Amino acid sequence: MAKTVGDSGRGRSQAVHRALKRAILDQALSPGAKLPEDSIGERLGVSRTLVREALVRLSEEGLVDLRPNKGATVARPTLEEGRNLFLTRAALERLVVETLAGKLTPDQIETLSAHIQAEDAAKKEHATSIRLAGEFHTLLAQMTNNASLIRYVNELVARSSLILALYGRPHSSDCAVSEHQELLDSLIAGKAEVASKLMTHHLDSITTRALLPREDDRNIKDVLSAYAAAEGLA
Amino acid sequence: MAKTVGDSGRGRSQAVHRALKRAILDQALSPGAKLPEDSIGERLGVSRTLVREALVRLSEEGLVDLRPNKGATVARPTLEEGRNLFLTRAALERLVVETLAGKLTPDQIETLSAHIQAEDAAKKEHATSIRLAGEFHTLLAQMTNNASLIRYVNELVARSSLILALYGRPHSSDCAVSEHQELLDSLIAGKAEVASKLMTHHLDSITTRALLPREDDRNIKDVLSAYAAAEGLA
DNA sequence: TGGGATTTGTTCGTATGTATT
DNA sequence: GAATACATACGAACAAATCCC
Numbered sequence: 481m482a483k484t485v486g487d488s489g490r491g492r493s494q495a496v497h498r499a500l501k502r503a504i505l506d507q508a509l510s511p512g513a514k515l516p517e518d519s520i521g522e523r524l525g526v527s528r529t530l531v532r533e534a535l536v537r538l539s540e541e542g543l544v545d546l547r548p549n550k551g552a553t554v555a556r557p558t559l560e561e562g563r564n565l566f567l568t569r570a571a572l573e574r575l576v577v578e579t580l581a582g583k584l585t586p587d588q589i590e591t592l593s594a595h596i597q598a599e600d601a602a603k604k605e606h607a608t609s610i611r612l613a614g615e616f617h618t619l620l621a622q623m624t625n626n627a628s629l630i631r632y633v634n635e636l637v638a639r640s641s642l643i644l645a646l647y648g649r650p651h652s653s654d655c656a657v658s659e660h661q662e663l664l665d666s667l668i669a670g671k672a673e674v675a676s677k678l679m680t681h682h683l684d685s686i687t688t689r690a691l692l693p694r695e696d697d698r699n700i701k702d703v704l705s706a707y708a709a710a711e712g713l714a
Numbered sequence: 715m716a717k718t719v720g721d722s723g724r725g726r727s728q729a730v731h732r733a734l735k736r737a738i739l740d741q742a743l744s745p746g747a748k749l750p751e752d753s754i755g756e757r758l759g760v761s762r763t764l765v766r767e768a769l770v771r772l773s774e775e776g777l778v779d780l781r782p783n784k785g786a787t788v789a790r791p792t793l794e795e796g797r798n799l800f801l802t803r804a805a806l807e808r809l810v811v812e813t814l815a816g817k818l819t820p821d822q823i824e825t826l827s828a829h830i831q832a833e834d835a836a837k838k839e840h841a842t843s844i845r846l847a848g849e850f851h852t853l854l855a856q857m858t859n860n861a862s863l864i865r866y867v868n869e870l871v872a873r874s875s876l877i878l879a880l881y882g883r884p885h886s887s888d889c890a891v892s893e894h895q896e897l898l899d900s901l902i903a904g905k906a907e908v909a910s911k912l913m914t915h916h917l918d919s920i921t922t923r924a925l926l927p928r929e930d931d932r933n934i935k936d937v938l939s940a941y942a943a944a945e946g947l948a
Numbered sequence: 949t950g951g952g953a954t955t956t957g958t959t960c961g962t963a964t965g966t967a968t969t
Numbered sequence: 970g971a972a973t974a975c976a977t978a979c980g981a982a983c984a985a986a987t988c989c990c
Contacts, residue, residue, distance in 0.1 A: 517956070532956090548957090549955090549956060551956065
């Protein structure tokens with residue numbers, strides 16, 4: 481019957497899931513945005529049932545907040561959740577590089593090198609470069625063949641986009657391309673310890689480079705307290 | 715209005731989710747078992763819709779396999795997935811103990827001590843002791859206040875039950891109580907390095923103690939090949 | 949505070965797909 | 970290999986909760 485793959489069965493709901501996920505990661509839907517079942521279904525040409533299923537999935541992945549009787553919104557992690565998330569990411573990604581050190585096949589090395597070149601080429605395009613930087617990490621995870629590890633790294637990388645969208649400095653290049661190259665070099669050389677430390681440092685840099693509260697994110701109290709002190713008040 | 719929490723809204727589906735999860739973890743539903751929406755809904759007094767929602771959640775958590783047009787079954791991880799899962803667990807739980815070392819409050823120490831005593835008291839009851847052993851790990855994770863870390867550890871501990879149900883030796887005490895005590899001691903002493911190594915070793919022990927294929931789990935081919943060799947065949 | 953509009957929660961019917969004889 | 974039985978996929982409609990004026 482030459483049935484097109486993905487045009488039937490639970491595949492439709494997964495299509496909705498992918499569409500929403502993409503929209504969120506592209507920041508077409510920004511953190512906090514309402515996600516009404518009706519309008520989404522209308523826009524995507526499916527009924528609310530499928531939208532609900534996708535929203536449940538996304539909420540399990542931490543990209544969407546689901547509150548009973550209140551509906552869904554794009555997740556809006558706090559700054560502290562953000563920091564904690566990067567700690568968790570680091571723990572998992574250390575395992576990734578320790579697993580991979582000295583075990584990369586020529587094919588894999590080629591893939592990673594090409595990716596880094598692509599990152600370098602896209603340095604100017606902010607959105608693209610953010611996406612590619614994330615993909616480097618998921619690419620590495622993929623190569624471990626460890627299903628749960630892959631799944632969690634994917635999830636955390638995706639959520640990292642949300643965090644950076646909320647708290648990242650506008651023009652911080654969030655993953656320095658050179659750091660990816662060093663990481664790859666140490667993996668090829670089979671230096672697990674070094675790779676592990678580089679990964680830790682790499683993710684740490686992201687948090688300190690990008691995650692410190694921006695000037696304009698300070699709340700009114702912090703801002704005023706400075707003036708208060710200057711005036712000998714409070 | 716004195717509305718009972720959990721008797722309305724999305725709570726109903728979460729109740730189904732919890733019921734199924736519990737049944738799976740208690741091995742009332744063993745790995746591979748079919749999970750027909752109809753019969754489950756009938757048994758639990760809800761419609762298929764809510765069952766579906768719960769099944770989607772469970773599949774995201776890795777406790778249930780969901781195949782399009784084929785329905786749901788209790789997940790049946792392979793032995794290799796099992797080993798990989800414990801590697802991932804170790805990476806995360808190292809972060810847990812590193813975070814906690816030297817930072818436990820008296821309250822938390824009391825809670826953990828009491829838990830270990832309970833484990834010791836329940837040593838004879840196989841099912842209970844397995845449950846308590848898992849809870850020790852989730853209890854530790856909880857104390858980190860790191861949401862993503864907590865979530866993943868919970869998930870992996872739950873899935874570990876499936877693995878042990880499938881591949882665990884019948885009477886291996888899966889978590890030696892003494893190891894939990896040592897772990898706690900090192901946490902109180904603030905020895906992060908030691909705690910990390912103990913945790914690694916502890917989870918490693920589980921895999922080697924329990925996860926090596928049992929004699930009667932060898933498949934028919936392996937068994938026969940031995941006989942074939944003995945008879946000069948094949 | 950109230951009441952109508954909107955959105956979510958849930959059920960159930962029908963179509964479609966899978967397994968079995 | 971077709972017919973039958975059964976389970977899943979999806980959507981429309983109704984009920985309940987929330988929001989907004």
